Amino acid sequence: MKSATRSAGRIKRKRRVAKRIRGTSERPRLSVFKSAKHIYAQIVDDGAAKTLANASSMSKEFRSNADARGGNRAGAAIVGELIAKRAAEKGIKRVVFDRSGFLYHGRIKTLADSAREHGLDF
Numbered sequence: 001m002k003s004a005t006r007s008a009g010r011i012k013r014k015r016r017v018a019k020r021i022r023g024t025s026e027r028p029r030l031s032v033f034k035s036a037k038h039i040y041a042q043i044v045d046d047g048a049a050k051t052l053a054n055a056s057s058m059s060k061e062f063r064s065n066a067d068a069r070g071g072n073r074a075g076a077a078i079v080g081e082l083i084a085k086r087a088a089e090k091g092i093k094r095v096v097f098d099r100s101g102f103l104y105h106g107r108i109k110t111l112a113d114s115a116r117e118h119g120l121d122f
Helices: 006-018 073-089 107-117
Strands: 029-034 039-045 050-056 096-098
Touching (some): 029 107, 039 073, 039 107, 073 107
Parallel strands (some): 029 096
Antiparallel strands (some): 039 050
16 A cells, blocks of 8 residues: 555654664664754664764754755754764764665765764764
8 A cells, every 4th residue: 555645654664664773772773853944863772762862953063054954965964973973972883873764865865974974883
C-alpha cells in the first residue's frame, strides 16, 4: 500500500530502520531531524535513555553566523560542526548515524560530512 503523504512515508522508513539502530554507551546514536526552516541533531544513549549532546539551528552559537540559516546546506554544515565539538567535549568519538527516515542527500548529507570532518567517526 502506498503512503498517503511524504511525512507518512518518512515515518514508515524511520520505524523500519529504528529496529536495527540502537545507541549504546560505547557508541551512541546521532539522530538528525530537519524541518523547512531548521535542522536539529542530538547524540543519544538509548540504553540509559539520555541525550548526551545536542545542536540545532536555533542555538545561540548558530545565530552568531549571519551567512547561514537552518534551511540551507551552510546551516547544516555549521550544526554538524557544533554537534561534533560538543561530542568531543563529552569524550564521544564514535557514533551510529540515524537519519530519521530522511533521504541521505542535501542537508542531511552535509551535516554528516561536517560532523565527520570535525572528529566524529561513523
